[in-house]
Amino acid sequence: MxxxxxxxxxxxxxxxxxxxxxxxxxxxxxxxxxxxxxxxxxxxxxxxxxxxxxxxxxxxxxxxxxxxxxxxxxxxxxxxxxxxxxxxxxxxxxxxxxxxxxxxxxxxxxxxxxxxxxxxxxxxxxxxxxxxxxxxxxxxxxxxxxxxxxxxxxxxxxxxxxxxxxxxxxxxxxxxxxxKAEDFAVYHPGGALGKKLLLRVKNMIEHSLKPMVSPEDSVKKAIFEISEKRLGVTAVIENNIVIGIITDGDVRRMLNDRDSIADLTAREIMTKNPKMVTSETMAVEALNILEDFSITQLIVTDNGEYKGVLHLHDILKEGIV
Incomplete structure (x- = not known):
């Protein structure tokens, strides 16, 4: 039986x-x-x-x-x-x-x-x-x-x-x-494995938009920038350096706390010292940072120059998760 x-x-x-x-x-x-x-x-x-x-x-x-x-x-x-x-x-x-x-x-x-x-x-x-x-x-x-x-x-x-x-x-x-892993990647360029070993941040932001406002711009302008670029965030730039970011989460929290935003500037609601990576950062490393800090965007800079925003969705679209 x-x-x-x-x-x-x-x-x-x-x-x-x-x-x-x-x-x-x-x-x-x-x-x-x-x-x-x-x-x-x-x-x-x-x-x-x-x-x-x-x-x-x-x-x-x-x-x-x-x-x-x-x-x-x-x-x-x-x-x-x-x-x-x-x-x-x-x-x-x-x-x-x-x-x-x-x-x-x-x-x-x-x-x-x-x-x-x-x-x-x-x-x-x-x-x-x-x-x-x-x-x-x-x-x-x-x-x-x-x-x-x-x-x-x-x-x-x-x-x-x-x-x-x-x-x-x-x-x-x-x-x-x-x-080494780099050698292995040479023989496995395709599929999720190849992307994990080869894909860098620069490969995902080549055509991305660069949302940005100055620290003295109005919050209203920051909201428009976030909405227009559709990345859920804008960088705050001063003297060509990223000094902070404003996310759609920051905007929601601000609206909960205030009745009027007419006099507010980007500097007053931005998050200082945002998480940043370079364009040469491996995509899988960037993903680890996003997961570790429970965030969905990373500012990309090279030698202090603002290059754009890497969104979690950019990584997910590549299929390496």
């Missing part, structure tokens, strides 16, 4: 089985791993990652991770390699070949071909006595005791181990390359 309890029990058993396989993976790390990382790092060529079946899918994910973290990589399907695609392999390339058994027919054909030009071959396998292991320059041990599936056939623990070993390689290479 299928019950919620049975389903959850199987799911937990699978997760625990895979987590145990990963934990054991750490004990297999040795000099082969460090030398493999060093050979990739020092290579003047690319990193070629190949495999067949489910291992080929893992290889594709590894290539995506390597490429996005500064290690130029290509995917080579093991079965296609022996039908012409070996032409993509150049003499200075380092090759990772992934196979759980290390003894599949395709692997036995491919390994001698991959090493015929003296390329460094890194074998990733769960069989340390396999054809792949014996033919590799360095061997990464991804042995698992069993698969997580009930019949011990579907690649589960083994592919997870391969995936984690690939991530370990990528992270080590990132550290060797001193790979």
């Amino acid at each position: 299928i019950t919620k309890e049975n389903i959850l029990a199987t799911a937990k058993k699978t997760i625990l089985s895979e987590s145990e396989a990963i934990t054991k993976l750490a004990t297999y790390l040795d000099e082969n791993f460090s030398k493999a990382v060093q050979s990739i790092f020092e290579s003047k060529g690319r990193l070629i990652v190949t495999g067949i079946g489910k291992s080929a899918i893992i290889a594709q994910k590894m290539v995506a991770t390597f490429n996005s973290t500064g290690t130029p990589s290509l995917f080579l399907h093991a079965s296609e390699a022996i039908h012409g695609d070996l032409g993509m392999v150049q003499k200075e390339d380092v090759i990772i070949c992934i196979s759980k058994s290390g003894n599949s027919p395709e692997i036995k054909v491919l390994v001698p071909l991959l090493t015929r030009f003296g390329n460094t071959l890194i074998g990733m396998t769960g069989n340390m006595t396999s054809f792949l292991a014996k033919g590799s320059t360095y061997v990464l041990n991804t042995t698992v005791d069993a698969e997580a599936c009930l019949i011990n056939l579907a690649p589960t623990n083994s592919t997870t181990a391969q995936l984690v070993m690939g991530d370990a390689l990528a992270v080590c290479l990132m550290e060797l390359r001193d790979f």
Whole structure:
């Protein structure tokens, strides 16, 4: 009988089985791993990652991770390699070949071909006595005791181990390359992630209006300026320097406190020392300031020069939240 309890029990058993396989993976790390990382790092060529079946899918994910973290990589399907695609392999390339058994027919054909030009071959396998292991320059041990599936056939623990070993390689290479967030942004210019890493305040205020009044202007003029520019705020400028701001909130509070505003000036109701950023400030940093102070606008200045107003809506429209 299928019950919620049975389903959850199987799911937990699978997760625990895979987590145990990963934990054991750490004990297999040795000099082969460090030398493999060093050979990739020092290579003047690319990193070629190949495999067949489910291992080929893992290889594709590894290539995506390597490429996005500064290690130029290509995917080579093991079965296609022996039908012409070996032409993509150049003499200075380092090759990772992934196979759980290390003894599949395709692997036995491919390994001698991959090493015929003296390329460094890194074998990733769960069989340390396999054809792949014996033919590799360095061997990464991804042995698992069993698969997580009930019949011990579907690649589960083994592919997870391969995936984690690939991530370990990528992270080590990132550290060797001193790979920073700015570098990551270069490879991820699109979408919310790219915008978080690349978008600056100047990119959002290029065509924005610049509401402003002088400190001696009437409150009425300040209200008109706020309404006309539709940013909910106006800067108060004296000698080309921002000395304060008036928000629509300031106006509402003033109207609650006073019966007449005829004689009031902008200086009398402005908020001094407003929160400001420069045009070079990262958009995500500006967003943090807005959230920290529970405000919706920031004055933008460069070397004291008033550049405009950044509104929370400008950031929201970019989709980085």
